[in-house]
Amino acid sequence: MEYSGKIQSMNSTRLLEAHQVSHWFDDQEALSNVSLTLHQGEILTLIGPNGAGKSTLLKLLLGLMTPTKGHIWRKPGLNVGFMPQKIQIDDSLPLSVQRFLSLARPRHSERKKFITKLEQVADELGLNQLLTRPVQKISGGEMQRVLLARALLKSPDLLVLDEPVQGVDLQGQTQLYEYINAVRQRHQCGILMVSHDLHIVMKDTHQVLCLNRHICCQGHPQAISATDAFKTLFGDGFEQLAVYEHHHSDACDHIHPTRNEPSA
Amino acid sequence: MTLETLIHLPDFLLYAFAGGLLLAMISAPLGVFVVWQKQSYFGAALAHSALLGVSLGLWWQMDLTLAVIAVSILAALSIDWLTRHTRLPTDTLLGIFAHASLAFALIFISLKQPAQLDIMAYLFGDILSLQKAELVGIVLLGVWVTAFFWRHWSDMLNLTLNADLAQIEGVHTRQLQRHYLLLLAILIGLAIKVVGVLLITSLLIMPAASARRFARSPEGMLIGAIIMGGLSVLGGLLGSFLWDLPTGPAIVATATGFFLFSLFKRAR
Structure with a gap:
């Protein structure tokens, strides 16, 4: 029983x-x-x-x-929050880490709420220093953390x-x-x-x-x-x-x- | 060219300016994605297949612009299908596609031996012969492209970054990519009149490539591409009036000038 x-x-x-x-x-x-x-x-x-x-x-x-x-x-x-194995971003695409993360915002979610969440996750994963850097210019280990952050942004x-x-x-x-x-x-x-x-x-x-x-x-x-x-x-x-x-x-x-x- | 002629601009000049500028603006969002997705060979293959469209249109005696658009769309869909169903690398397939359509186009044209077909007009463009109906077509495409990117700009960026990730996040990736290719095919069909088969790819990628050095965000690059595309068309038309240069090549030459200029700017 x-x-x-x-x-x-x-x-x-x-x-x-x-x-x-x-x-x-x-x-x-x-x-x-x-x-x-x-x-x-x-x-x-x-x-x-x-x-x-x-x-x-x-x-x-x-x-x-x-x-x-x-x-x-x-x-x-x-x-589902997905963290891909690796991600190849062509140099021709000008993209900051911040922008890369904010692209995870679902279509109907509130922008303000999302930004708060982004700041919180970035803080937890120690990404604050990276946010303004071009996404192609960060190291492999940093990229892993960025990808994890992006997966977490989906709650x-x-x-x-x-x-x-x-x-x-x-x-x-x-x-x-x-x-x-x-x-x-x-x-x-x-x-x-x-x-x-x-x-x-x-x-x-x-x-x-x-x-x-x-x-x-x-x-x-x-x-x-x-x-x-x-x-x-x-x-x-x-x-x-x-x-x-x-x-x-x-x-x-x-x-x-x-x-x-x-x-x- | 006097002030008088500028004020009373003949219709064909008005169409040329309006059509050329609009096409440059429409090319910008499609062009930046051509660059980001490394699809410039795809654009070239489509442009070659457009010539096949011209020849088939002659063969069946239908409207050439419509024939070109129809064949471009068919070509885009077949290339999309072939890349997923053969084991050959995409650039090989695109090379085969481009040259096969060029060969068949020339064969069809030679068999038909049309009396007044100016093949040069399709190879290098003839913007001054732009008709009102084609201008309407360009405006409609402009509305379509704007609506598409208004809704799907972020989706397209995510698709370009990582298709699996985009799909998991709820983007209908295959459908979206097909929609984008469809718009690209129609643009190439319409732009044949302006810059011609051999130069159309440059209208797509040159302004985008030049804008890369000045941009810090995807949107910045788009705006840069719009501005440089528009200025290239203006410069080309002006050069064509002042020195009687062939218009299509003059447009591309101006775009090349912008690109060379951008090389002096330090990359961001």
Whole structure:
């Protein structure tokens, strides 16, 4: 009884669900029989090697493509904030960071309210120094924060982050994860994150899904960043990171290289 | 040219000034997006296919401007389709498209051997032969383009920045891009009369490119492109009256002058 009650309450907060989704490109099967559920306030990390179909799954989940087989359900009226992997802005387009962010303003929202929100988000993410700079002239790490800010300006129910820590060092990753976690707790939004790092994930992740055209394995990360072994390896200040241990069935034949120890 | 002639401007001159200036203004918003989306080859391919429109219009003995617009629209849609359904890079497809339509256009024209067709007028433009009906067409296109960008300026910017992001934020990206290409095709069809097939791309991209150095915002660049496009048309017409230069090339030469001048301005 108690169990079914729990299922009921979980169902009411579902944001996103994929049900036995498969997708083909021409004759190639890119994804096979993938199912997942994401609830409000939950973090799902999608990991997998290059070419594992992570981007395809993301596009399907976001409704940018329709799956060949299976079904994808999104909560009606779901407000998605999306942080793309990278964004190439041609030099010919004169655009300040401020203007880039303000382009996220929805058509019918009040300008004044939006500006207040923009200032608040910029403040939280430490973007104030960047606002007047041309958007092409900021660094990769700064761009990641700008893109995150833009996703947050939508006040999303679901935050989708495509490789948010790509090219960011461990210190920066920790900061970004800290911020993402704070956002989740404040707004109670769900977070779907894609990462190509097969071992280090965000500590507060509720589910880790390892994808290699099909779901290889899934589970929880181990919060070993607090253990002594981790601290000796990486030092202090990485409380937001965790290690994910893979438990693969025989059907999954891809190899996971073990992470090299950083040279001292 | 005396003051007398300026006051009693003959109709054909009035049409030339009005049509040319309007086209320059309409080209500005479409042109800045051609630059931002790196579509200048697309403009060139469309312009070449416009010549195919001329030849087919002759073949079927229909209104040439209408034929050109129809073929441009068809060309824009086919290129859009081809880029999504073949594995070839876009610039290759555009090159094939441009030269194929040029070849077929010349074949059709030679087969028909029209007595009084001045092919040069379509290659380099003949603004002084602009008709009232065409001027009305240009005004209507101007209204359409203004309405389109009034509503979709931010959407188009978002689409240009990142199509996935724009779509997730609720922009109907494919539909919007097609609408934009449709306007571009019609503009090219109408502008053939003014600057001709070979020079139309420059009317689109030169004022926009010159304005880049002076602009700090997308809107600033648009205003700059409008001003420089308008001045290029005026300068070209003036040069054409004063020194009897061919009008289309004179317009492009003036636009080139602005571009060279802009190079001396430090980039912002």
